Amino acid sequence: MKKIEITYPFDSRPMPAESTSLAIGFFDGLHLGHQAVINKAISKAKKLNITPAVMTFSPHPREVLGKTTFMGYLTPLKEKLYQLEQLGIEQVYVVTFNQAFANLEKEKFISNVLVPLNVSAVTTGFNFTFGHRGLGTANDLMKLGKSLFEVEIVDPIIMGNEAVSSTRTRNALSTGDISLANDLLGRPYRIQGEVVHGDKRGRQIGFPTANVEPDQPYYLPVHGVYVVRAYFKESIGYGIMNVGVRPTFDKSAVKTKLEVHLFGQSPHLDLYGEVLQVELLHYLRKEAKFSSVKSLVEQIELDRTNATQWLSDQDIFLDDRRNILI
Template identity: 45%
Template sequence: MEIISLTHPLNECPALLQNKKLAVAIGHFDGVHRGHQNVISQAVQIAKNTGALSAVMTFLPHPKEVLGQGDQYFSCLTPPVEKQALFKELGVDVMLVMKFDLEFASISPQQFVDEVLRPLQAEHVVVGFDFTFGAKGRGNPELMRTLGSPDITVDIVEPLYENGEKVSSTFIRAALEKGDIALATTLLGRPYEVEGIVVHGDARGRTIGFPTANVGLSKPYVTPCLGVFAVKAKVAGKTYFGVLNHGMKPTFNKEEIRPVLEAHLFDFHQEIYDEPISIEFHSFIRSEKRFGSVQELIEQIAEDAKQAKHFFGLA
């Protein structure tokens, strides 16, 4: 899959796309959840049927971040590198990354079609039913159809629902915040995953018989609620089952500090400091709590590990 960075206005078609026709799905696609996958897969199928290249156009940074419409968008479900991998899995030929700044945010819907889509030689566009474009979101899919006619066709994908609610990045964020990992997994179509580096902690875990890998996140991910989770970790070329605590370590820390992610991996005995690690969240076990003694903590961690092993069918 090719990756092309774009800046408005497009004075000419990028070299890789010259003399090519595009079927392009447009959106920010944070999460690349099942609803997003429907939009992208439709563009991929149209490309196959028409002999065009399939493309995804996304925006960096998040438009709502640039426009100051909510602090939550400084965190993400899928950083650009992970989006890239997910788009590739869906069969996309080209990832178009449009720089989103205040200048681009001020263009009209007509300019978006004439100064972005037409220079890209987009023949087919696929968007979700609630897609907006142009200054102050004045453009909608029906207007894009009108402005794109007759050379650009626009397909509008209807929403996907789960439990009566539209599948969306906001819905997934809310599920993670509540610790509803099963729902987040259903909405995404895969387990929620974060990536980082194994960093040095206070090494207390090994002193009580449960050594942990402290995860320093590599990107500003959305993180689940505080608590204990059954997880899978990919590190040093292998996958391990384990339990992860996301919290303040209240048994040891009397003052509130920044939350940490600590994973205890089953049957793992290597030194992995500074190694890349990815964590998949599979099940919520319990909320974080303070214990009256270290012995109570040890007993609870053993019970947490037992529950995680049962969830994964290991015991």
């Protein structure tokens, strides 16, 4: 997949010559609604024998305009590009969202951005907005671009009598409803990061953990303990992850930490510096402060039992082929 970074106003570099079927949107999360837009653009590309492409933006407009507090991405740019490639997109325009771009009038967005990119077809969601102050709507895009390229507007995907959306996905993660979040995404929510050194308390109490430092600004779920699936190079494993501040040990901590205990992990295994991709499968319980290390150990043992039972109920069997760290 080809990634093309562009900043408005365009410089003197020649624009790509190939015609594209372009899906436009921020697409944070690449949930089922976003996938419907992208799949429609891919279908159009096949019909017209042109390149399926996406236009997205970086950073998030909220970071630039500062209207509300920005809490992180469901799919930071690196993760978004990975997911787009999995969907079959061949070319991605990453437009720098800066003040100059934010001030662009909606008519200029058509003439100064889309037309130079040799777009033959544009697909977007029903709630897409563009131009200065977001005054341009999907219907405006259709009216303004009708003599220049084909435009298709995709209706929302409804799940549980409500539209699938990034906001709904964040709300599900913030309440521990991982099942709903993953249903909205059409895949498990994933966080990737490097394994960094911690204080090795988990190893000392018999539950070695990999301390994962997210390598991108992910939206983090509510503090608690989760059943997870982890990918390490070409291997796969299952375990539990604590998301939180470890109140039993760190009474004044404020930074959220991700600690992954993988079933079968050897206390002597060295994962430091390696990258783990961690998928959230199920929410077990909220984070708690324990009165003693003994109480904490008993709870972790119960967490392991409950996690193993949940995995078994999902027909996920933990054998030597599934446990990467035995």
